[in-house]
Amino acid sequence: MTTPLLFDAGALALHRRRAACAPADFLLRHVAADMADRLAAVLxxxxxxxxxxxxxxxxxxxxxxxxxxxxxxxxxxADEVLPLAPGSIDLALSALSLQFVNDLPGMLSQIRRALKPDGLLLAALAGGATLTELREAFGQAELDVEGGVSPRVAPFADVRDMGGLLQRAGFALPVADSDVLTVRYDDAFALMADLRAMGATNAMAQRRKTFTRRATLLRMAEIYRERFSDPDGRIRATFEIVWISGWAPHDSQQKPLKPGSAKARLADALGTKERPVLGNNHSEE
Known part of the structure; x- marks a missing residue:
């Protein structure tokens, strides 16, 4: 099955080259500091x-x-192929990059193959709540001004799905959690300037290839301020960081008990009376 093309690799590379000239890396620095703390806790x-x-x-x-x-x-x-031999590393890290991969399950599988037994993946990527305010404001503005909506904000990862993706890729002991940062700006245009400086402007393959109308931009900024501003007039922007970790399987890792191997009854622990399970052909009076 062909993987859907969500991102334009050429546009994404161009945005990142432009951002390198004057980067806004406060979000990356926040993630990097948190990742260093998480890694330090691994014994x-x-x-x-x-x-x-x-x-x-x-x-x-x-x-x-x-x-x-x-x-x-x-x-x-860009080609989403890792230049890593199987079993060649024992730690894989990623900070705010995996959200721009077209085939995330495939990338996770490649990372899993590259890890040695008992190797660790620790990664942070943008989550589904990221830029919800901008998405809503742009969508309403395009409806008001142009009568339709175009793809502008990427479909970021849902933390509820990430554990399953890690399991599918073959990771043991998968964990997924998230935290949310709220950043305040003078207006929507200041937010968009930061996104450009992060190399995170629209690189979706199905994006419009023409400049956004001035009227649409002004309406977007107006809606943003109306719906997502604080009493002092500054607007809020949400960034959700999804954290994932998983281990390449190894015999030393904890494993779930086999069915029937428990040494105590659940009913006894709960202080309840155990009742038999009735089949479909029985009824209970």
Missing amino acids: RPFGEAAEIGALSPVLADAIAPGFPGTYRPLGDL
């Missing part, structure tokens, strides 16, 4: 690490004090 040494989708040295600098091993940044994911 296991790692010797060979790869950063998937490394856009800058921010993450490498953040974890360097506690990571004495070999660190390999992999910045170009």
Whole structure:
């Protein structure tokens, strides 16, 4: 089955090159600091690490004090093929890059194959609540001014789905959680300037290839301020960070008990009376 093309790799690369000239990396720095803390809590040494989708040295600098091993940044994911041999690394990290992958299940499977047994994946990506305000304001503005809606904000990951994706890719002990940051701006145009400086402007394959009308932009900013501003007039922008982790299977890892191996009855623990399960051909008076 052909993977749907969500993102234009050429446009995404162009946006990132432009952003490198004057980057807005506050969000990446926040994630990098959090990732360094999470990694420090893992009581296991790692010797060979790869950063998937490394856009800058921010993450490498953040974890360097506690990571004495070999660190390999992999910045170009345009063809979505990892240049890693099977079982060649024992740590895979990614900070705010995997949300721009067309085939996320396939990328997770590649990372899983590249990890040695008991190797760890730790990644952060933009979640589904990211930029909900901008999505709503643009959608209503396009309806008001142009009579239709075009794709503008990517369909980011849902934290409820990520655990299942990790399991499908073959990871053991999968974990997915999220946190939400609210950033305030003077207006919607200041937010959009930051998104450009992050290299995170619209790179969707089905986006309109023409400039947005001035009237649409002005209406969007008006709606944004009406619906998502604080008493001081500044607007709010939501960024959801989804965190995922999973381990390449190894015999030393915890495993669920086999059915019937429990040494205590659940009914006894709950202090209730155990009742037999009735089949479809029985009824209970």
